[in-house]
Amino acid sequence: MLALPLAAAALVAAPADPAPPRLTPVFTIRVEIGAPLEQGEIDGGRRRFIPITGGTVSGPRLSGTVLPGGGDWQTIYPGGFTRVEARYFLKAADGTVIAIHNSGVRVASAAVTERIARGERVDPSDYYFRATPVFDPPPGPLQWLREKTFVSRGTRMPTHVLIEVFAVE
Numbered sequence: 175m176l177a178l179p180l181a182a183a184a185l186v187a188a189p190a191d192p193a194p195p196r197l198t199p200v201f202t203i204r205v206e207i208g209a210p211l212e213q214g215e216i217d218g219g220r221r222r223f224i225p226i227t228g229g230t231v232s233g234p235r236l237s238g239t240v241l242p243g244g245g246d247w248q249t250i251y252p253g254g255f256t257r258v259e260a261r262y263f264l265k266a267a268d269g270t271v272i273a274i275h276n277s278g279v280r281v282a283s284a285a286v287t288e289r290i291a292r293g294e295r296v297d298p299s300d301y302y303f304r305a306t307p308v309f310d311p312p313p314g315p316l317q318w319l320r321e322k323t324f325v326s327r328g329t330r331m332p333t334h335v336l337i338e339v340f341a342v343e
Contacts, residue, residue: 197325197340201233203264205240205335210291219249219257222291226262229334235341236316238266246335254287256280258305258328270316276326276337278305293332303328307339 206229213221229240244262251257260276282290282301289296305326309319322341329336 195342198343199233200235200324200339200341201231201237203229203231203240203337203339205229205260205262205337207246207334216249219251222248222250224248226260231264231266233339236264236266236319238264241265241271250287250291252284254282254284256282256287258303260305266316268315270311270314272316272319273310274307275310276305276307278303278326278328280328280330290330295332296330298329301330303330305337307337 206227208225208227211223211225213223215221224246226240226242226244226246228242231238231240241263244260246258246260248259249257256279258276258278258280260274262274264272264274266272280287280290280301280303282296286296286300290301305328307324307326309316309324311317311319325340325342327338327340329338
């Protein structure tokens with residue numbers, strides 16, 4: 175009977191390295207977008223699809239292009255909370271095609287959310303836009319994209335979205 179409390183205590187013991195994870199910038203994705211397709215109100219949220227038409231990838235760990243054909247599925251809820259779910263492909267400078275699935279949230283006042291939805295330029299300090307991209311490269315030199323956890327910060331512009339990608343170290 176004593177083994178259970180001792181085992182439970184071992185599970186909650188402090189980690190060997192108490193330093194918090196750090197974020198390392200790896201690249202920025204500039205995602206060009208088309209006009210949104212509004213689906214309407216479904217399950218309490220306004221659904222829309224934003225087509226991805228192209229773009230670029232640049233940074234210390236990856237460069238290339240965003241391939242056209244993907245999209246961002248959004249649900250905008252009353253009060254300014256938006257759930258985002260983007261799926262698309264990147265093509266690295268060496269020709270490697272990498273799938274990306276980037277899901278996250280954007281939070282802003284209702285007024286700022288409407289300005290963004292209309293395609294207006296809004297100061298990024300007026301909203302919170304974060305996501306967790308997951309990359310699916312084929313085996314090879316870009317395998318490191320599969321082997322790390324990433325977070326991103328988004329900035330919505332009228333014709334594109336900037337996605338700054340950071341590795342969690």
